[in-house]
Amino acid sequence: MSFEKLGLSSELLTSIKFQGYVTPTPIQEKAIPVVLSGKDILAGAQTGTGKTAAFTLPLLQLLSTSDKPGGQKPKALILAPTRELAAQVGESVETYGKGLHIRSTVIFGGVGVSPQVQRLKKGMDIVVGTPGRLLDLAGQKALDLSKIEYLILDEADRMLDMGFIHDIRKIIKLVPRQRQTLFFSATYSKEIKELSDTILNKPVQVEVARQNTAAETVDQCVYKVAKNRKKNLVAKLIKDGDWSQVLVFTKTKHGANRLAQQLEKDGITTAAIHGNKSQSARTKALANFKSNKVQALIATDIAARGLDIDRLPHVINYELPMVAEDYVHRIGRTGRAGCSGEAISLVADEEGKLLKAIERLMKKEIPVKQVKGYSQSEKEQAHNESVQKSTARKQGSKPKNNSPRKSSKTNNNNQSQKDESGDGTAKKSKKRYAWWRKKKK
Numbered sequence: 001m002s003f004e005k006l007g008l009s010s011e012l013l014t015s016i017k018f019q020g021y022v023t024p025t026p027i028q029e030k031a032i033p034v035v036l037s038g039k040d041i042l043a044g045a046q047t048g049t050g051k052t053a054a055f056t057l058p059l060l061q062l063l064s065t066s067d068k069p070g071g072q073k074p075k076a077l078i079l080a081p082t083r084e085l086a087a088q089v090g091e092s093v094e095t096y097g098k099g100l101h102i103r104s105t106v107i108f109g110g111v112g113v114s115p116q117v118q119r120l121k122k123g124m125d126i127v128v129g130t131p132g133r134l135l136d137l138a139g140q141k142a143l144d145l146s147k148i149e150y151l152i153l154d155e156a157d158r159m160l161d162m163g164f165i166h167d168i169r170k171i172i173k174l175v176p177r178q179r180q181t182l183f184f185s186a187t188y189s190k191e192i193k194e195l196s197d198t199i200l201n202k203p204v205q206v207e208v209a210r211q212n213t214a215a216e217t218v219d220q221c222v223y224k225v226a227k228n229r230k231k232n233l234v235a236k237l238i239k240d241g242d243w244s245q246v247l248v249f250t251k252t253k254h255g256a257n258r259l260a261q262q263l264e265k266d267g268i269t270t271a272a273i274h275g276n277k278s279q280s281a282r283t284k285a286l287a288n289f290k291s292n293k294v295q296a297l298i299a300t301d302i303a304a305r306g307l308d309i310d311r312l313p314h315v316i317n318y319e320l321p322m323v324a325e326d327y328v329h330r331i332g333r334t335g336r337a338g339c340s341g342e343a344i345s346l347v348a349d350e351e352g353k354l355l356k357a358i359e360r361l362m363k364k365e366i367p368v369k370q371v372k373g374y375s376q377s378e379k380e381q382a383h384n385e386s387v388q389k390s391t392a393r394k395q396g397s398k399p400k401n402n403s404p405r406k407s408s409k410t411n412n413n414n415q416s417q418k419d420e421s422g423d424g425t426a427k428k429s430k431k432r433y434a435w436w437r438k439k440k441k
Contacts (some may be wrong), residue, residue: 001023001029003024004023006024006029007032008057008061009034012057013026019095025054026204026208027045027050027054027208027299028050028053028057030043030208031054031055035054035058035059035062035182037060037399038202039180039202040200041181041203041205042204043183043184043205043206043207044185044187044208050121055078055184056092056093059126059152060093060097061099062065065074071122071123071147072123073144073145073147074127074147074148075126075150076125076151077127077130077152078093078126078152078154079153080128080129081158081161081162081166082151082158083108083279083282084220084282084286086108086128086129087108089128090104092103103122103125103126105119105124105142106129107120107130107134108129109130111279111280116142131167145174145175146175146176146178148176149176149180151165151172151180152182153168153182153184155185155186156185156192156195157192161326181199181203182199183196186328186329187325190288193227217335217340218332218340219342219343220366220367221344222240222368223345223374224368225374226348226349227348230346231263233359233374234259234318235268236345237371238296239266239268241314243295243313244287244292245292245312246297246316247297247312248296248318249315249316249318249330249332251321255319256272256299259272260272269293269296270297271298272288272296272299273299273300281309289366291307298318299328301330313334313342315334315342316332316344317343319343319351320351323359324357325361326360327358327362330343
């Protein structure tokens, strides 16, 4: 199958060819014809399989061939869970849409609202954004969604995980009932099914991979290591492997900052990206990572869905996620578009249950590997340290000189002499005390 057989315009085919793509991915092959036919779609595919192009390409085609003239109000709305993902989708729209004269903009929080309002006033065909900022602008009457013909939800499961369900329902009320809705998700849960049932009209269901699985191109493994040795192991893996690009996931923002500082001390160029960083700092960190100016990018789960790095070779789970599904999204940053990748998880004793949950979700055991000197578990390390301390105490109580011990007979004689000396001293003291009392009388 080639892109030419999918019914795309010559302008889009030129853009695709310019990007170096020759053969559509399975999700693109199945989804693009459905979208072009005007039907709603419920698409489930593992991350990294080309979902973004699967909806941006047909959307651009539909808008470019529309008989209705473009106006000030947008015709297409794309919802994304994070700023990074919204920016990525917006970039894809611009890249594929060159020469089509389709206006688009990206809307998200964390940056000034005035420039976004000014862009909307110029009139846009496509608006890509995060739910919160979109509702803010709609509330300010700066964004009118009454003419939306195409509604796309990208990474819908992540939006539900992040608590956007109520915002999504509010946005649904602002768009026309008569529309084409495209629903894309990396995982397909009961909650996703319930939401899709309320907003889709007789959708065509497309699924190109078993639910909650990682790409087969990702080589997964686990290193069981004591928690306090994880930083050292990360540095060792990067240095020994001479890695130029590795994405490392932590659970917390502070944990990301601490790890970044430690790796910098170890001589590894590092940047951190998380919710406390300004949008400009996050954009700069990602740009430096993509251009190989930074070896290690430390990220929290909020960035797991929005990072699209071509041919990213390595992902490390410094800490396992609390939600098993997030593991799939994390490691989906590597092994994308048919390229191979490696996903490593560092697992401490207390993370054993999290690992079991991930393996149950994926219906497979993740192989365990060892690095010499780092294979001790927390309990083993504590036991060995206890033994070492006990040995050190025992050695510290021994005589410091190396002279040979005297025979037991000699020791006994010496002890007897000391005892006798003591008794004799005591007798002399008693005589002196008796003499002193007699003199006093």
